[in-house]
Amino acid sequence: MSYYSQPAAANYNTPPVHSQRQRGHRVCDQCGAVETPAVQRFRLCGGCMTTQYCSPECQKRNWPTHKAICQHTQATLASAKQQPNSASSDENMAKALRKFTSAHTALLGWAGFQALQLKRLPSNIRQNAFLVELTPRPGGEPHRRFSILSTHIVPRKYIRDPLVLNDIQRREERCRQSGGIGTLVIIIQCGGISQVMPVEVDPPAKISWDVRDDWANVLSHFVDSGRTDFMPISTTTRG
Secondary structure, three states: OOOOEEOOOOOOOOOOOOOOOOOOOOEOOOOOOEOEOOOEOOEEOOOOOOOEEOOHHHHHHHHHHHHHHHHHHHHHHHHHHHOOOOHHHHHHHHHHHHHHHHHOHHHHHHHHHHHOOOOOOOOHHHHEEEEEEEEEOOOOOHHHOEEEEEEEEEEHHHOOOHHHHHHHHHHHHHHHHOOOOEEEEEEEEEOOEEEEEEEEEOOHHHOOOOEEOOHHHHHHHHHHOOOOOOOOOOOOOOO
16 A cells, blocks of 8 residues: 655645555456456456455365355345335445445555554554445446545454454455555445455565645545546655
8 A cells, every 4th residue: 555745735636656566456266367457457356345356266276265245244134125115225325335436446455554653553444444434326327426524544353243243354464464564444335235445565675655634635535526546656766
């Protein structure tokens, strides 16, 4: 993910400068490859729409590991369908939230990395999570269906679902085995519906993005304008 230490006057269109490809956005859940959108876009799991893969082969190999959390996510949607009052609205909200999260993966991950100050304090990744509260907007494509209501730093214990916690732990172990600092937990929430987005983070020395204190303004700008072309800006060759 990334950081920025620049004046608050944001230039949202400055072209990014990369010294290397960094993890933190879309990572294949099987082989750990990082997505390069200009070359190849990863495919989302059709069941949960949260886990991504670089190829059908990786998706098939990962299924025994992914099956439990995938079926759990689908079961949660099915139970919302069966509620007499909130039924279709909750189901539609959950689907829209997953699509919104997928469309803004890079932006949300970057904002969480900035909010938790992981470049200066990498240990924050173990105790805290980044909570983004949304408010719905009428109509439009999924990435335009919400606005940022507020953001918070919350303890990791905010997440209580055992299957979700197990999935986070699995990613954390994989990330640390390959030299990363762990898994950044981002919670996207609208009313009573939420989506957990785990992001595997490289060590700060490998991250060339700048630290920026205006991350909340950048987050709101891209979400409110419906832009999905966010790219972190690097002004140095190394972090």
